[in-house]
Structures are given as C-alpha cells and as structure tokens.
Amino acid sequence: QQPVQSPQAVILREGEDAVINCSSSKALYSVHWYRQKHGEAPVFLMILLKGGEQKGHEKISASFNEKKQQSSLYLTASQLSYSGTYFCGTEPMGNTPLVFGKGTRLSVIA
Amino acid sequence: KAGVTQTPRYLIKTRGQQVTLSCSPISGHRSVSWYQQTPGQGLQFLFEYFSETQRNKGNFPGRFSGRQFSNSRSEMNVSTLELGDSALYLCASSRDRTNYGYTFGSGTRLTVV
Numbered sequence: 001q002q003p004v005q006s007p008q009a010v011i012l013r014e015g016e017d018a019v020i021n022c023s024s025s026k027a028l029y030s031v032h033w034y035r036q037k038h039g040e041a042p043v044f045l046m047i048l049l050k051g052g053e054q055k056g057h058e059k060i061s062a063s064f065n066e067k068k069q070q071s072s073l074y075l076t077a078s079q080l081s082y083s084g085t086y087f088c089g090t091e092p093m094g095n096t097p098l099v100f101g102k103g104t105r106l107s108v109i110a
Numbered sequence: 111k112a113g114v115t116q117t118p119r120y121l122i123k124t125r126g127q128q129v130t131l132s133c134s135p136i137s138g139h140r141s142v143s144w145y146q147q148t149p150g151q152g153l154q155f156l157f158e159y160f161s162e163t164q165r166n167k168g169n170f171p172g173r174f175s176g177r178q179f180s181n182s183r184s185e186m187n188v189s190t191l192e193l194g195d196s197a198l199y200l201c202a203s204s205r206d207r208t209n210y211g212y213t214f215g216s217g218t219r220l221t222v223v
Contacts, residue, residue: 002152030208032211032212034211034212034214040216041114041200041214041215041216041217042153042200042212042214043214044210044211044212044213046211047208047209047210047211049208087152087153089153091208094208095165095207095208096166097143097155097158097166097168098143098155098207098212099155100145100152100153101152102151102152103152
C-alpha cells in the first residue's frame with residue numbers, strides 16, 4: 001500500500017526549515033528517502049531501518065517512528081539546491097520492493 | 111565510476127506497437143529494479159531481478175515483461191502499447207539496498223501516440 005506524504009508541496013525562503021512526513025498503514029522494515037530534481041533521476045538520501053537511530057548528513061536528517069509507522073525528513077537552513085521533489089519509499093519486509101509515496105514538491109526561493 | 115545507463119532516453123511509439131528498453135547497472139550491482147513514473151501515480155514498481163531471476167513483480171498487466179542477462183544488464187518489454195503506457199521508465203540498481211539504497215538511471219521517456 002502506497003505511503004502517504006505530507007505536505008504535497010511547500011515553498012520556503014532560503015534559510016527556513018521544513019519537515020516532510022511519510023505515513024504507512026503497514027508495519028515497516030525500512031524507510032528510504034530520495035530527492036528528484038526536474039528532469040533528473042531520483043537520488044538516494046538516506047535509509048532508516050526498524051530499530052535504527054535517527055540519521056542525517058549536513059542539514060538534512062530523518063527519523064522513523066516504528067509505533068506510528070511514520071518517518072519524517074527534516075531540512076534545516078534550506079538552500080536553493082534543496083529544491084526538488086522528495087519521495088519516501090517504504091519496505092514492509094527485507095528484500096521486498098520499495099513502495100513510493102507520491103512525493104512532496106519543495107521549492108526554495110531567494 | 112559509471113552510473114546506471116538507460117537507453118534510449120526518448121521514444122515515441124504508436125498504439126499497438128511494442129518497445130524494448132535497456133538498462134545497464136553499475137558494475138558489481140546484481141539487483142535491477144524497474145519503475146514507471148507518471149505525474150498522477152508517482153513511482154510504481156514493475157519488477158525486480160537478481161542474478162537473472164525475477165525476484166518480485168508489481169501489479170502490471172502481462173504486456174509488461176522483463177529479463178536480466180548474465181552480465182546483470184536488464185531489458186523490459188511492453189507489447190501492444192496503449193496511450194496510458196506513456197511515462198518515464200526508471201531503472202534502479204543496488205548492491206545492498208537495505209544499506210545503500212537504489213541508484214537510479216535517468217530513465218527512458220516513452221510517449222505513445
């Protein structure tokens with residue numbers, strides 16, 4: 001079942017923060033996050049595993065709440081380069097196909 | 111190191127025709143997955159191959175098929191094309207998806223007229 005992402009779209013000014021949520025109705029083994037810029041391939045950001053810790057690199061981090069089957073992606077002090085569509089991909093069990101949400105379009109303006 | 115290569119980048123086909131798309135994964139990646147991306151549905155899983163065996167298949171009609179060769183290159187075929195098959199078809203390879211995720215190719219943009 002496709003996870004639900006919110007919000008569908010968000011516009012930020014440079015330096016502002018954003019949170020993107022991904023919720024599933026099924027128990028999850030892992031949650032992946034990807035970013036896709038217009039006309040380009042999706043790019044892997046990070047994975048959160050069941051029982052794992054919050055992850056992050058630079059100003060982008062994520063958490064995974066196993067009880068709620070929800071993951072959140074945190075973007076702090078946004079930069080113009082953060083613009084794109086963010087997808088979460090959920091995996092109910094190991095080695096099962098990723099099911100992606102419909103994406104959150106993030107636009108960062110100067 | 112070379113990324114995931116998909117050919118062709120663009121295709122225009124007529125309804126009823128068939129099409130074959132190709133994907134060359136990153137060297138050493140034995141798993142190849144295919145996704146269909148449309149504005150309305152987002153990324154929809156088609157199939158996954160590992161060491162020449164189909165490991166998983168999505169909910170697409172039998173007109174969609176695929177295969178993987180011994181060098182890990184993969185092809186997908188769509189027969190009897192319909193207008194609704196117009197989409198971006200993305201191939202993704204991985205060596206250990208649980209820890210490293212997918213590396214996607216740039217996709218093949220298929221337009222059915």
